[in-house]
Amino acid sequence: MTRTHWASVTAVVLALLFAGAATVASAGDGERSGPATPSTTSAEAGFARDMSVHHQQAVEMSFIVRDRTKDEAVRSLAYDIANTQANQRGMMQGWLDLWGLPKVEADAEPMAWMAGAAGDGHAGHSAAEAGEGALMPGMATKAQLExxxxxxxxxxxxxxxxxxxxxxxxGVAMARGCVELCTVETERDLARGMVTGQRSEVELMVGMLAKRGAQVRT
Incomplete structure (x- = not known):
């Protein structure tokens, strides 16, 4: 097993522990506690499913570039992204297991759970912002990966x-949606961490592009 695989397994175990604590806490919390077990159509479940897919592609891209360059700065960044997002994905998959919910909803449109987020209309995310051939906003197409x-x-x-x-x-836009809509505090905390961490990495990557004489793609 690679270190990333071991990290993923550990993340699932931790997720089950944290989610269990979150479920117990939510049963006794006040106004923002929400249901003890999220439903399959909830923001909690939708975020866990969609961000897991989003993260999986980031891990895939990071492994690709790791084998395509010898630049230590890029390889180190790629390893950090792969490791972090594999861990987070394991946590989200663990929550779905604990809640007894399917990891995939075949009939659910990606990011439909974000329809209630202020300023984040579902149609805008799924149609206007997602590039042609991309499953969700930000995700690369098959042609881009190739x-x-x-x-x-x-x-x-x-x-x-x-x-x-x-x-x-x-990913940041989706995580903000969970911060607003998710009611399980442990999951909201994870989403907040994603916003902070990925913003920081974006700033780093913009600088790395500048050093290579390239610009951010719009």
């Missing part, structure tokens, strides 16, 4: 950084 896998050296570094900045920005 292109990344064919590049090497500086070209691969630039492509990865450009794709990951867009990816992180899409």
């Amino acid at each position: 292109r990344l896998g064919k590049l090497s050296g500086r070209a691969a570094e630039i492509e990865y950084l450009q794709l990951m900045i867009v990816h992180h920005n899409g």
Whole structure:
């Protein structure tokens, strides 16, 4: 097993412990506590499912660039992103297991759970912001992933950084939705951490692009 795989397994175990504590706490909390067990159509479940998919692609892109460049700064960033997001994905998958909810809802439109977020209309996220061929805002298309896998050296570094900045920005928007709509405090705390962490990494990546004479992709 790789270190990332071990981290994912550990994250699932921790998720079950944290989610159990969160469920007990939510049963006794006040106004913002919400239901003890989220429903399959809840913001909690929707966020856990959609962000798991979002994170999985970030891990995939990070592994691709790791093998396409020898630049230590990019490889270190890619490892950090892969490790962090694999851990977070494991936690979210663990919550779904604990809640007895499916990890995939075949009939659910991605990010439909965000419809109630202030200023975050569902239609805007799923249609206008998601690029053609992308499942959710920020996610790369199959063609973009294939292109990344064919590049090497500086070209691969630039492509990865450009794709990951867009990816992180899409993830931040989704995490903000959970901060507003999710009622399980442990999950909201994770979402807050995602906003802070991914914003910081975006700033870092913008600087790395500038050093390579490239700009953020719009």
